[in-house]
Amino acid sequence: MKEIVVGIDFSQSSIQAFQYALNISKACGCSMKLVYVSKKRDKSSKLIKNDKGMEISIEENFKKLIEEHSGELKGSITHKVLHGKIYEEITNQAKYTDAEMIVSGAHGMSGFEELWVGNNAMKIITHSEKPVLSVKKNYKLKKPLIEKIVLPIDSTMETIQKVDFTIRLAGFFKAQINVLSLYSSKLKNIEESVERNTREAMELIVASGLRYINENKNSDNLSKATIEYAQKRNADLISIMTEQENSSNNVFLGNYAQQTINQSPLPVLTFRTRHLPRAYNKLE
Numbered sequence: 001m002k003e004i005v006v007g008i009d010f011s012q013s014s015i016q017a018f019q020y021a022l023n024i025s026k027a028c029g030c031s032m033k034l035v036y037v038s039k040k041r042d043k044s045s046k047l048i049k050n051d052k053g054m055e056i057s058i059e060e061n062f063k064k065l066i067e068e069h070s071g072e073l074k075g076s077i078t079h080k081v082l083h084g085k086i087y088e089e090i091t092n093q094a095k096y097t098d099a100e101m102i103v104s105g106a107h108g109m110s111g112f113e114e115l116w117v118g119n120n121a122m123k124i125i126t127h128s129e130k131p132v133l134s135v136k137k138n139y140k141l142k143k144p145l146i147e148k149i150v151l152p153i154d155s156t157m158e159t160i161q162k163v164d165f166t167i168r169l170a171g172f173f174k175a176q177i178n179v180l181s182l183y184s185s186k187l188k189n190i191e192e193s194v195e196r197n198t199r200e201a202m203e204l205i206v207a208s209g210l211r212y213i214n215e216n217k218n219s220d221n222l223s224k225a226t227i228e229y230a231q232k233r234n235a236d237l238i239s240i241m242t243e244q245e246n247s248s249n250n251v252f253l254g255n256y257a258q259q260t261i262n263q264s265p266l267p268v269l270t271f272r273t274r275h276l277p278r279a280y281n282k283l284e
Helices: 012-028 058-072 086-095 119-127 157-173 188-208 222-232 256-263
Strands: 003-007 031-038 047-049 055-057 077-083 099-105 132-135 148-153 176-183 212-218 237-241 268-271
Touching (some): 003 086, 012 031, 012 058, 012 099, 012 132, 031 086, 055 058, 086 099, 119 132, 148 157, 148 188, 148 222, 157 176, 157 188, 157 237, 176 188, 176 222, 188 212, 212 222, 222 237, 237 256
Parallel strands (some): 003 031, 003 099, 148 176, 148 237, 237 268
Antiparallel strands (some): 047 055
């Protein structure tokens, strides 16, 4: 991995995302690019307010943060101050550079509980062509950062697309991958698809030499089943697609990805679904 893009506005949530990305960078030896996005181009856009309500320079904040942590990495820490739509500028920084993933804080939505992911964070996830790891501000970082990753596998052919990168990330931490086979129906064709996809995922994981287990879960709410399983197994990360199988229950609650990202207390690694015929899936 060459570089990680981190969206940062010096809020508690974005500093948590920075700390999480820093730990990944230490493990994989890659660089970090910190991106601040302002909607304005005037002088006031160069200032932000600290916890005491005092205006301070964005550049001074970056200088302090980078000087404090740059010695901890093999790679470099650089920063950019951009103007425009937050989600567009951050996703473009990953799209048009060597960055392989984005780490984003999950701001709480005004008027909602803190578990709900903010509007910009969700837009970054849905628009990014690179994997996005979202972390909530109250998540407590561990050492090592990642020991177990939950990899849900459903009946869709796209579910396999997240496996390769998940294996790479797990490899940096020598983490165990918990393959969770999700069954939303007892229909034979659904069960056969889940089993086929599970075998394909397992073959890739076995070839990597990483530790793994495979367990099954039947549920009419796949996102809830995934989160409950991850908590029960003391996992550190959940890896999902932006679009995944929906059960009848999910139609009313929202799609699988949004439910999982919103409701999971654990960090969630999300991959934008590429709708390709199975024969063209590069992982096969």
